[in-house]
Amino acid sequence: MRALRSIPRRSLEQGLWTRLRTAMLVLLFTGLIWWTADQSVRERRDFSVQLRVLKLPGLAIAIRSPSPPHEFTIRVSGSKRQLDAFERSLTTHSDTLDYRLPTADAVTGTSFTRIARDVIDQTNLLMESGLTVLEATPREIVFRVDRLDSKTVTVEPDFGSIRVDNWAVSPPRVTVTMSASELADLHGVLRPRIEPQLMTWRREHPDEREFDIALALTLPQASIEPASVTVTGRIIQLMETRTFGPVPILPAVPVSIQRKYLVEPAGEGEFRTDLSIRGPRGRIETLLPDEIRAYFDVLTADERQAQSGEAITRRIVVVLPDGFELEGPAPEVTFRLMPRHETGDGG
Known part of the structure; x- marks a missing residue:
């Protein structure tokens, strides 16, 4: 005890401070080592x-x-x-x-x-x-x-497979702000798809026909003001699309061409195609194949290409019963006019 008392107070404090400083330096260098290791391992x-x-x-x-x-x-x-x-x-x-x-x-x-x-x-x-x-x-x-541009456009909803009567949009026009080139592609009309909302509304209101739906308006890279409209109307009929085929395609040939040429498909295959037809649900299931007529016109002017052996491409015409329509553009056929003497047909 006397030996401890004999140590000067200042020496004791200096010893403690030295130990503390050493401990702090050890901790600092240890942290630096860990930090360096963390940075070096990628x-x-x-x-x-x-x-x-x-x-x-x-x-x-x-x-x-x-x-x-x-x-x-x-x-x-x-x-x-x-x-x-x-x-x-x-x-x-x-x-x-x-x-x-x-x-x-x-x-x-x-x-x-x-x-x-x-x-x-x-x-x-x-x-x-x-x-x-x-x-x-x-x-x-x-x-x-x-360039960013703005334009006021008319809203015309796309009802898809649902036939709607007396529909109206409120407000009927909205302001679209977007790329000037893409804005020009709208041609002044915005056609938002509303079919999914109408199908949901039908499930929730099976006994009703007149609807009132709030429709949000969106376009990529565009702002629309107001951002939603109210669409009202009356559902007349649900439509459905089915594929029929292969449907025969008949050539409609002028008599002057019939005398000299046969109409044959260019390449392999026949004059047949599948057709997607849209019509009232419930009626489209009963649509018969012989109620679907498809043909293409052969023109007297086609004789020039026949003489050079060129193939001719023409869009077909589809005739359907009332209430039915072709889904999308009509297909095309490619044909050649073959001189009858080359086919062995002397008729």
Whole structure:
């Protein structure tokens, strides 16, 4: 006890401080060693992401390829800590990366291609992560920059397979803001599909015919004001599409051509085709094959091509009972006019 008391107070404090400082240095260097080790050990990990281009004033910037929702598989490398943090950020942002187009690329009326890896490397979350983008699939991105424009258009719902009478839209016109070139393609009419909502309404109101449905309006890379309309009307009939065939296709041949030529298919095959026909549900099941007529016209002017041996392509005409219609454009047939003496037909 006396020996302890004989140690000067200052010496005791200096000894304790030296030990404490040594311990702190050991902890610091240990942390540095662990941090260095963490940085030097790099891992690779794959992620599925979607790319979104941020808006620029007055411009419509679209990704033309790949098609929406612009999905990519990327391979990145970094420390486990960085990769885990990036994975958490992706989850928070719904697996979406935001990209701001450089000013040099923001030229109206241009399309250009960029390497996907380079673009994704410049997105918000990747720039913050410290990760390196090694690969991106698809490999290329096609951008389109256009002038942003607005136009008031008429809303005409697409009722699909449901026949509707006395329909109305409120408000009947909306303002669409989007790429000027794509806006021109609307030709002043917006045709939103309403068939799924009507089918749901029918299941929920089986005994009713008059409907009143709120319809949300959406277009890729566009804003619509107002964003929804109310569609009213009366359901007359549910329509259904069925495929019939093979249906014979008869040539309608002028007498002057019949005397000299036979009409034969170009290449292998016959004058037959399958037809998708749309009609009232309940009646289309009873539509008979002999009620479906298909033919194509052979013209006197076709004789010029017959003399040169050229094949002739013509769209067929389909005749159906009232209440039925062909789904989509009519098929085409390709035929040749063969001189009768070459076919062995002396008739």
